[in-house]
Amino acid sequence: MYDLWIGSVVAALVVGVFVWGLIFWCVVRYRKRGDELPPQTRYNMPFEILYTVAPFVVIAVLFFYTAIIQTDVDRLSKNPDVRVEVIASKWNWQFVYSDTKGPDGQPITTVGADDYIPVLVLPAGKSVQFKETSRDVIHSFWVPDILFKRDVIPGVENRFEIKLKDNAAGAYVGRCAELCGTYHSMMNFELRVVSAEQYRQYLDLRGAGKSTPEALAQLGFPNQGYATKTQPFNTDRTKRSSS
Template sequence: MSPNGSDRSPRRPMRRKLLQALTAGLVLATATGCTYKDFPRLGMPTPVTEEAPRILSLWQGSWAAALATGVLVWGLILWATIFHRRSRTKVEVPPQTRYNMPIEALYTVVPLIIVSVLFYFTARDESKLLDLSKKPDVTVNVVGFQWSWGFNYIENVDGSTGNAKTDKNLAAIPDRFKEAFPANAGGVYDVGTPGTRNPQTNNPGPTLWLPKGKTVRFVLTSRDVIHSFWVVPFLMKQDVIPGHTNSFQVTPNREGTFLGKCAELCGVDHSRMLFNVKVVSPSATSSISRTSRRRGRPVTFPPASRRRATRRTGRRTTCEHPQRTPGCRRS
């Protein structure tokens, strides 16, 4: 019988709530639509580049550290709640401890160790992912603008003229990146608009063609505001900043069509800044370069006096200078 005279044990409601919480957790874990193969990735998509497993490993390690820390904290809370609760038969105040130097030192040292370990692995992997010492097989200048993408393929293609190293339209790219450009590469380009759709998949946005098994260097430039270049299964994104050039390299190892998007809020049509990535065999990429891509002046960062100025007209985006701005059209 309980102290208040009731035969009902006060522990029963607690057990019932615990059972309900465990049941709810089991339902959430099994009703997400994921297969058992998806759980080890902890929400990440299947990697499609040689560099992506390193990012996935860092993601999994961070979750493991967070889970271990959580279990320790939850365990200490439950231990204190169960074994140091107030006794039902005693009313006096339990012994009070104001200072405990070993415990306080532990509270300071342990978080510092956790942060230091996470920082080490993050810095190690970041230095590997951003390493540009290897000469790329393909260089693509990715140009972000409101509200689509342009892709300058810096390569030798039959029918293209000029030299990307000296082309004034590519003046926004620093010389340290131009050193890796092929000699006398005029290049070809593709540029999209918010209404562009891939004729093969009907996915919105322009298509970026990449060869499987080749190292691709992305040189990121912006014509207006900050964007973020994100190919979802690459497990990596990088900011596209006006006046500052970022770059990274990947080696696709799986053919297919993958979705990309802008991961930085950049304006009213940010949600329409979508594009496709098509990874194909190197021979197919060469054929596409010769036949499908448009030849002409690259998509570039324009001078400030010709900065792209846009306005909304219904569902279409129009420009003040459509004849001088690739990707724009008269309304």
């Protein structure tokens, strides 16, 4: 995908250099040199053809690379390693591990609270397919470090897929990137990328009835398994002042 992106950038730069070079060449070559009127011509058929065809060629090239990149970004595999449903609401996140089952027979779920930033746990080196839904207004699922975000729209199931790098283990801040109401700025979550073995252990612990903080703490993560990059938001209006 990055090679295609670089190719489109290079193509745009080449076209830009050509166009601006042609403009400056005309400015210098045909600048006024006296009071004598330059030769008058009615038209120049080759140049008119060039100026008509060239823009279409430029548009076709840029459209070609854009279509290829968008198709690659939106490509979904039939059998991803992990499936996660992202449910957004004012102002919280719920993550459902679609291919798992908890003690109640339902898929394992993580949801935030006033004193708990939800943590989404995923395995490094695996493909992850997301299905996004919203319960109320438009939100936007965004993890800046994975260079991707997508709106969560009520009544629409948006899907996308990413492949986490083998060395991606760590904690990453996640945010809502769409202005969605009073507590939009505090609609945070955390992506915790662990090894494939730790991910299997995490699901086993969740399946045994452990909460996300309890499971992460048992796996040896700091701060008793709570989010480490973000802080809960005090929703008591009397405890806050304007910034």
